[in-house]
Amino acid sequence: MDTFISSLILSCSVTATLFYGWRILNWLWFTPRNMEKRLRQQGFRGNPYRFFYGDLRESSMTRKEARSKPMVFSHDIVPRVIPSFHKALQNYGENCFVWFGPKPAVLVLVPEIIREIMSKNYVFQKPGSPFTRLLAGGLASLERDEWAKHRRLINPAFHAEKLKHMVPAFHLSCGEMLSKWDEIVGSNEGCREVDVWPYLQTMTSDVISRTAFGGSYEQARKMSELQKEQAKHIMEAHRSVRIPGYRFLPTRFNRRMKETKSEIESILLGMIKERLKAMEEETYSNDLLGVLLESNFKENGNNGLGMSVEEVIEECKLFYFAGHESTASLLVWTMILLSKHGDWQARARQEVLQAFGTAKPSFQELNHLKIVSMILHEAMRLYPPVAVLARTHHEECKLGTVSLPAGVQLVLPAILLHRDPRIWGHDATEFKPERFSEGVEKAVQGQAAYFPFGWGPRICIGQKFAMLEAKIAMAMILQRFSFRLSSSYSHAPHPVITLQPQYGAHLMLTKTIEFQK
Numbered sequence: 001m002d003t004f005i006s007s008l009i010l011s012c013s014v015t016a017t018l019f020y021g022w023r024i025l026n027w028l029w030f031t032p033r034n035m036e037k038r039l040r041q042q043g044f045r046g047n048p049y050r051f052f053y054g055d056l057r058e059s060s061m062t063r064k065e066a067r068s069k070p071m072v073f074s075h076d077i078v079p080r081v082i083p084s085f086h087k088a089l090q091n092y093g094e095n096c097f098v099w100f101g102p103k104p105a106v107l108v109l110v111p112e113i114i115r116e117i118m119s120k121n122y123v124f125q126k127p128g129s130p131f132t133r134l135l136a137g138g139l140a141s142l143e144r145d146e147w148a149k150h151r152r153l154i155n156p157a158f159h160a161e162k163l164k165h166m167v168p169a170f171h172l173s174c175g176e177m178l179s180k181w182d183e184i185v186g187s188n189e190g191c192r193e194v195d196v197w198p199y200l201q202t203m204t205s206d207v208i209s210r211t212a213f214g215g216s217y218e219q220a221r222k223m224s225e226l227q228k229e230q231a232k233h234i235m236e237a238h239r240s241v242r243i244p245g246y247r248f249l250p251t252r253f254n255r256r257m258k259e260t261k262s263e264i265e266s267i268l269l270g271m272i273k274e275r276l277k278a279m280e281e282e283t284y285s286n287d288l289l290g291v292l293l294e295s296n297f298k299e300n301g302n303n304g305l306g307m308s309v310e311e312v313i314e315e316c317k318l319f320y321f322a323g324h325e326s327t328a329s330l331l332v333w334t335m336i337l338l339s340k341h342g343d344w345q346a347r348a349r350q351e352v353l354q355a356f357g358t359a360k361p362s363f364q365e366l367n368h369l370k371i372v373s374m375i376l377h378e379a380m381r382l383y384p385p386v387a388v389l390a391r392t393h394h395e396e397c398k399l400g401t402v403s404l405p406a407g408v409q410l411v412l413p414a415i416l417l418h419r420d421p422r423i424w425g426h427d428a429t430e431f432k433p434e435r436f437s438e439g440v441e442k443a444v445q446g447q448a449a450y451f452p453f454g455w456g457p458r459i460c461i462g463q464k465f466a467m468l469e470a471k472i473a474m475a476m477i478l479q480r481f482s483f484r485l486s487s488s489y490s491h492a493p494h495p496v497i498t499l500q501p502q503y504g505a506h507l508m509l510t511k512t513i514e515f516q517k
């Protein structure tokens with residue numbers, strides 16, 4: 001009997017080892033080799049697959065080298081921001097792929113194909129990563145019907161009617177930042193150097209704290225610090241090969257990520273409980289959390305199919321994560337560009353002073369800021385806060401004339417499409433806001449070649465919020481200060497999820513005549 005049990009255990013172990021061994025070998029060798037063969041047959045070119053790492057080691061070295069020093073000031077930033085893709089394009093031409101570990105990622109540079117990928121969101125899904133979900137799950141990482149349900153429930157929070165109520169929070173947060181700059185510059189005609197980048201980050205983070213969580217501002221600020229820390233961890237994790245199950249190992253890094261996640265969630269849970277209690281007494285608020293809970297409450301009342309508290313927590317984390325760094329990125333590159341292009345800065349200031357004088361920018365009048373809008377679009381064209389989008393598909397699919405095996409990643413590089421001379425002309429890498437003088441559609445002639453906020457059904461839900469915030473902030477900054485680059489400014493666009501200035505944004509600020517005391 002003993003011998004029978006021993007041989008049964010032995011044969012089970014052998015079978016399990018063979019089964020999992022085969023699956024691992026398949027994942028790390030046969031599937032990538034098969035995908036490579038299929039891609040090459042379709043005319044794609046790239047490095048041959050290297051076991052386990054693919055191009056990761058080489059990409060890491062290329063990235064380190066590209067970002068080891070600042071660059072000469074120019075808008076030709078592709079080699080610094082996406083060095084691995086840049087290298088692949090140089091070596092292999094437009095039909096190229098790069099290995100993310102055992103997965104090939106194909107670059108998509110044709111606007112019609114980009115439109116097709118972005119509009120068929122049930123077929124082409126976000127690649128997703130368990131690490132990213134530690135930062136924020138919710139809408140951005142949901143798919144298909146779950147995504148559609150959440151999008152429908154969250155949409156009301158971003159209606160123009162609701163955004164109107166958020167304008168005072170924008171004024172307040174931006175006003176606080178400007179008061180700090182006022183103190184540094186002093187009350188005379190003097191000129192002082194300020195690294196505006198951390199101030200803009202704090203300002204956009206405060207805006208989300210106030211507009212999303214209203215009364216719970218202090219707790220929200222604490223959460224923002226934790227989210228920042230988590231974002232850094234995520235970037236580190238993304239740069240290494242993803243070994244299935246690795247995130248469950250109790251390494252120091254994994255433990256810290258999980259602790260941060262729990263801390264964030266407990267703060268949010270506290271805020272949500274307070275709100276739910278207030279709602280029982282029919283007290284509703286107009287901040288994002290309030291509107292979201294109200295919309296969810298109605299859905300629960302109608303069919304009981306609203307979101308759970310855990311799902312609401314994920315959506316709040318996402319507002320935070322998606323909402324502030326991207327807008328700070330837009331603002332900082334706009335300020336840097338206007339520092340370099342004093343003529344456009346002067347034109348924008350004149351427009352703002354004509355519309356508002358020295359008064360706070362009002363919601364209704366913001367639509368009249370045509371020059372400021374053109375400048376913001378041109379800033380996002382040259383320095384898209386989200387430089388690259390990605391999609392994947394779980395079944396074999398046809399795209400244009402090629403058919404792609406399941407599991408290939410599709411890289412949609414906004415940063416490349418935004419400076420393609422076939423679309424934007426020979427001066428594509430120059431700062432020329434006049435491109436947008438007749439609107440975005442006209443500038444791209446209807447092509448999917450400009451997508452700082454994404455495209456199609458999954459387009460950024462916070463787009464109007466972000467543009468409103470950016471216009472108010474730029475108007476208030478222009479009213480109060482003129483600025484130029486400091487000699488200590490180093491040009492170094494650097495993607496940390498969003499496109500950031502690696503060494504800050506050192507500008508020389510002077511108070512405008514209107515604000516000199």
Ligand code: HEM
Pocket residue numbers: 126139140141151318319320322323324326327330385386389390451452453454455457458459460461462463465466
């Ligand atoms: C200048 C500022 C912003 C930029 C450039 C930006 C950019 C983007 C992009 C490119 C996407 C699509 C990603 C993809 O398709 O893979 C996206 C999605 C999203 N953004 Fe933004 N965003 C900005 C501001 C905001 C703000 C202020 C919020 C919220 C307060 C927000 C919330 C979201 C959410 C929830 C999604 C996911 C939408 C979905 O999957 O249905 N974003 N954003």
